[in-house]
Amino acid sequence: MATPQMVTDAKGIVKVYGSTEAVRGVDLQVSKGELYGLIGPDGAGKSSIMKIIAGVLAQDAGDVRVFGTSIDSEASAEAVKSRLGFMPQGLGLNLYADLSVEENIDFFAKLRLVPSAALKQRKAELLSMTRLKHFKDRPMKHLSGGMKQKLGLICSIIHEPELLILDEPTTGVDPVSRRDFWSILHSLIQDRGITALVSTAYLDEADRFTRVALLHRGKVLLQGTPEEMRRSARGSIVSVRAEPSDEAFERLRAWTPQIERRGDSLRVFVGERFGQEAISEVTEKLSSFRIESAEATDPDLEDTFIALLRRDEAKPAAPSLISRERSVASAALAIEARDLSRVFDSFRAVDSVSFQVRSGEIFGLLGANGAGKTTVIKMLTGIIPPSSGSARVGGIDVAAAGGSVKTRLGYMSQAFSLYQDLTVLENLRLYAGIYGISGARAKRRVDEILDMADLHVFLNQLSGRLPMGVRQRLALGCALIHEPQVLFLDEPTSGVDPLGRRSFWEVIYRLAREKGVGILVTTHYMSEAEHCDHIALMYAGRAVEDASPAELKARLEKEVGRILEFSCADPYRAVELLGTNGFSGPALLGSRVRIFSKSPDADLVGIARVLALAGISHGEVRERPFTMEDVFVHRITGLEQEGAA
């Protein structure tokens, strides 16, 4: 074949479940050696597409070819299965919890009829590469999330497939393990010439792929290399700090819908304008405000995604006001955790955690699965008692006065715990009743919540049948029905698309700033951490930092310097070379190389020299601002090394 060999060629895939169209005509071409990404929120159709290509789900329409074979029957699907590796969604769901690491690998190898000599050699290689060698006798159920995913990866490539299909391998895995997972995947693809189709719900992972398809509601919104994607939303993001901030926000929102708050600053998307031109367009609109700073950057993928969605759907802006009454931001403590600990059997899930959240503040608790975030929330809300330490909410000890604390707090759990067989209205009325609100006040509150969460059109629909974003708004509405002074949100945005996430955060801001509600939120989206006034990182049950995002980034910068990043022809060798030449923290992020630098100007020259000597061509070396993910990964890696030492 003259063209690069097509591993997967799908045209017009359609998949319908009952009355929902999960996939609505998707075309997908993956060439040999590519790391192809399917990116999109939950329910975008990623899993269905992957299962169809893996031959475990039959499409309702469309032509799917894998290795040139048309997958149109059980038999044809069977024929290509030996050349495929498939890892379904969910942490270690395809593995056997009670088998050890090695037994799991052996089982999958035998299932795939791998000869024992080959198995021995591959197993040794893969175990050492994934650093699971020392854990090979440990039962799978006792592995961490990141380790489970690495084991899952080994099990799906032990028969050396030509095409690897991984469904959301990084969901629910902490950022450190996520980076680790990606670097293993990259070297596998490099060394063995595997082609991989990988899905993810994290938009910021797009850079890791050779090519990406952005999915939304069963359709491909955009397809191309990460660079092409970024360029497709023509415009810039202007971050501006203006006083008074709330009025500035209103002013700008009247002008453009794509605007969000990030701490003190406002991020505005300005189409077709770049650099100074974009900045002045924004500052002109804010002529009557005191502008403290303004800078223009390229939009990231999430901005692009939202810009595209807005263009396609012309969705209304964020849900409108709660009310315009302003409460004075008080210094009262909304939440106070003092040496909070919780021991399950012999396992310390939470270890002496202390922090304070004032009224009107948004406090973020960041950490991997199992770091103890949910347990902290459960102790603060009185669902489980602490083993030691004290929790105060609204100034009252949670343990001492059960009932009176409970009327002051609102809680929205991970699963949006709604009664799925009740309608929107019935859910709201139920929660009004549960908080003892009846008569005219109940009616008024229900109406207010319907307005705030924009739920009028869904009034009589069963909540179990609503899209995730709407369900989330309803769950928030139920948590707010009694006008709590303190709000606990446990991973409130998981499974919600970026547009839904943004309007959700808008409501949260307003609650904090206008109503003076103290808010505690946990999230594993590092980009969302930027919304918080201050953040604590949780690791192995401990809260290790507590500062504002800007402060955390500044601390990191002080410690390691700036971040320099570039793309190059042979990133693996580049990382190695930079390491041996004494550059600090070289790492591979997707196809790009990153180093830390305390003297960027000198290092720019240094990098160019080292790479030129080795004959590696490279793109422009650029300085990029720190993200919360950088902070998290650096801190946690440090702690892990401390723990190992």
Add this chain to the structure above:
Amino acid sequence: MISENKRRWLTQVYALAIKEYLQIFRDITLMVFMVYAFTGDVYFAGSGVTLQLRNAATIVYDADRSQASRDLVRQFRPPYFSVEDAISMPSFPVSGDPSRGGDSELARGDAMISLAIPHGFERRLLRDESQSLQMRVDTTHSIPGYLASMYSARIVNDFAMRSSPLLSQLPPSVTDFFPPLRDEYRTLFNPNQDEGWFMSVSQLLNVITVFAILLPGAALVRERERGTIEQLTVSPLSPFQILLPKVFAMTSIVLLGTFLSWFFVLRPVFHVPSRGGFPLFVAVTVLYVVTSTSLGLLAATIARNMAQIGMLTIFLVAPMIFLSGAWTPPEAMPAWLRVGTLAFPLHHYINASYAILFKGAGLSIIWPSCLAIAGLGSVNVLFTLRRFRGI
């Protein structure tokens, strides 16, 4: 005027009770299953299940072929026995020793009883000589097997009495004293010994038990699976307020099923009486269902998911029914099992229900049963509330 606090309390409980009703009535599968259990299931139990001997397949090998042998065979009458002559069956020898005859029929289950009458039966009978008949009974199913051998023994005995030439020649003045004890029956409470009464009511009580445990148990487990229970725990509700609406809603729904069963099956089909008054039966049922719902809620604090609550219900209900005394009176059980009988509320409920419906008993008679149910119920409620605080 009710106080603000009381109003608040009622608002909360009312909202939760409405929720329970909405959830149950929207669960179409559950509704269909409930309607079936309270009507179809009770009907089948009342009309299909019997512990009496009915149409026991009997094969007779009559080697004598005499007046007397035919006379004897005729005593094995329907509806108890269904007699077939073995003359055409290949497994029987045409002549000679019939003692092995019918083996294969018994083994295959085609016959339950085989009766062999030897050659020369009538001759020996007239001479008043002692002789044997052979009867073999399949007692795999012990109750009908036992009944068949009992009945047959009695039939043969009576026959022997009547046909003994010695006895038949005695004057009536003598035979009047023969046998010295005469048995005549008068049956109390169920004069026609209609098994339909017993079986249908007993099945209704079982169905009530199953739903009273399963409905609240499943409802609570579902709240745990969906995480809504956490939402209730963080709201200003006491455990009692969370559980009360469930008990209330489930009790009323089980009661609805009971009415359905009573007015559409038990009364019109089986003509089950309510001598002690239907209202009293309803009152005892309410007491019992409340007790059982709290048992279901207790089970739900242990079970982690729907499958577990289903299994737990089976584990709970099966021994409850066996030990309840519905099948076997507790007196017939080993002593240590009898304690178990008393510990389950179903036993007391069955006692009270039979007493009210069939015997016309009033509260003055059944109060110990009611007290036992209430006592066991209070223990359940307290225990459930305590466990519920812990989850």
